[in-house]
Amino acid sequence: MASFFGRFTSNSNSHSHSHAPSAPSAPSEPETYGHGNSQGTASPYYSQQHQPQPYGSNYGGVSSYGSYGFPPGTSPEVIRSFQMVDKDRSGFIDEKELQEALSSGYQRFSLRTVRLLIFLFRNPIDSSRMGPNEFTALWNCLGQWRGTFERYDRDRSGRIDAMEMRDALYGLGYAVPSSVLQLLISLYDDRSGRRVEYNFDSFVECGMIVKGLTEKFKEKDRHYTGSATLTYEDFMSTILPFLVSYS
Amino acid sequence: MASFFGRFTSNSNSHSHSHAPSAPSAPSEPETYGHGNSQGTASPYYSQQHQPQPYGSNYGGVSSYGSYGFPPGTSPEVIRSFQMVDKDRSGFIDEKELQEALSSGYQRFSLRTVRLLIFLFRNPIDSSRMGPNEFTALWNCLGQWRGTFERYDRDRSGRIDAMEMRDALYGLGYAVPSSVLQLLISLYDDRSGRRVEYNFDSFVECGMIVKGLTEKFKEKDRHYTGSATLTYEDFMSTILPFLVSYS
Known part of the structure; x- marks a missing residue:
């Protein structure tokens, strides 16, 4: 696993499926998927409690920690990683730097996904690059997602099928209706x-x-x-920024 | 204008801005843009009456006119055009054929726009290709849009600016709020x-x-x-198909 994020998550998980430290516990009843639909009220397709905090704004804004600072208590590993990814030492991670950091020797992260990440974890001042706060939030989120992905990739092929993806999303707090799952499948068909x-x-x-x-x-x-x-x-x-981020 | 659609619309308009036959009349008060916002109720940002009919379903379904048929009353010019664009004579227009038909010698239509058109005018049976009904609807719609575009391209540069685009969309029945216009601008910034x-x-x-x-x-x-x-x-x-169509 030559990828930067890949190395991080592989180290953390010690190549074991059962010890992903930041991943939530597996859904005990994935067969309850979609139950919100039949019950009608007060059962939305997403969890009320269980949400990671991905957005930079959750950290109280850049100014609280200095222009280029990290949130208090940030792991030194994250700070070292930021410095390694920030090849041009600009203090920001751009899309090329992030793509390189996410790609491993044998698997390249698509620019489309990279742009989506930069958009979703965007810096309120410069939406085209990530500062330390955004990078830290992304790092924590991807660590959790990597753990979840590996738990469902039971044969360690590096791939999961559509049903496993549905269960993995459920594990992350998103109970995806079957019509939505079909659309997600068509994206890669x-x-x-x-x-x-x-x-x-x-x-x-x-x-x-x-x-x-x-x-x-939810807003x-x-x-x-x-x-x-x-x-x-x-x-x-609400919708247009998602299209714009794909351009 | 070497483009197929370009030739059609140029011929129809006789290179004159004032004679675009299928284009709607110019908005008499484009400065009323966005008025729905302040009035609050019953003033949506889109016109209730003035809508072209782009979807294949408006023609009563493919089966009404035979599997490969055109809607009754289709201009022979549209049928000839379909046969010319359908290079492999499959009875359907695929994305490469449509891209070639839309591109002129000096301006290539992006595959992204082509895919969006195929998605929006999609064939209910095979959403990856256009049949005669879908092609006819697209043809009529693009003829109208070409006329509108040329009316706002006053210096005939082949380009319009953001305010002209806002007015052109208004002329087509869409009063775009300024926040939405800003997002559309960022798509090309x-x-x-x-x-x-x-x-x-x-x-x-x-x-x-x-x-x-x-x-x-509106649905x-x-x-x-x-x-x-x-x-x-x-x-x-509602949203995911727009993302999928961009992939």
Whole structure:
């Protein structure tokens, strides 16, 4: 595993499926998936309690820790990693630097996923690059996701199938309705008739799309009713950044 | 204008701005843009009456006119065009064929826009290719949009600026809020500091994103109140196809 993030997560997990330290416990009843649909009320498709904190804004803003500072208590490993990834020593990670850090010798992270990550963990001052706060949040989130991915990749092939992805997303707090799962599958269906599988890159891409859109939906559904009322402007402004981030 | 669609529209318009036959009349008061915002109710950002009919489903389904048939009354010019664009004579237009047909000698239509068009005008049986019905709907729509684009491209440079695009979209029935316009501008902002301009390709891409999302919103806002209530599943299923179509 030559990837920077890959090394980190592999070290942390000691190549063991059962010791991913920051990963949540496995869903005990993945067969309850989609139950919110039939019960109707107060059972949205996402968990109310169990959410990681990915956004830079959760750390109280850049100014609290100095212009280029890390959140208090950041692991020295994260700081060392930031310095290694920041090849041009600009104090920021750009998309090329992040792509290189995420890619391993045998698996390249797509620029599309990299852009999506930079968008979702965006720096409020310069949305095209990540500062220390954003990098730390991304690091913590990807460590958790790597652990979850490895738990479901039972044969250690580096790939999971669509049902395993559904269960993995459930483990991360997102109970994806089957219609949504079908759309996520079609994103990677090359129409060859082969079964769709996800490597870590595509798992992160699909999961981050689900996560990003779900967070936006929750902003409009503060009482967790499972539905939300949006104005036309809200609706358009919520969706367009996802399209823009893909350009 | 070596493009196939370009030739069609140039011929129809006789290179005159004032005679675009299928284009709607110019908005008499483009400065009323965004008025729905301040008035609050019953003033959505899109026109209730004035909508072109882009979707293949408006033609009553493929089976009504035979598997490979055109809608009744289709101009012979459209049928000839379909046969010319359908290079492999499969009875369907695929993305490469459509891209070639839309591109002119000096301006290539992006595959991204082509995929968005195939998605928005999709064939209910095979969503990756266009049949005669879908092609006819696309042809009519692009003819109208070309006329609108040329009316706002006053210096005939082949480009319009962001304010002209806003007015052109208004002319097509979409009053885009300024926050949404800003997002559309950022889609083409290369951060060089240069003013963002749109050629016909990017005008079609932005306009089709607005059109496609607005149509989806209207399905949930049948009484034109300007807001809509969506379940989580609705919300996700509405947005994901737009992301998928960009892949």
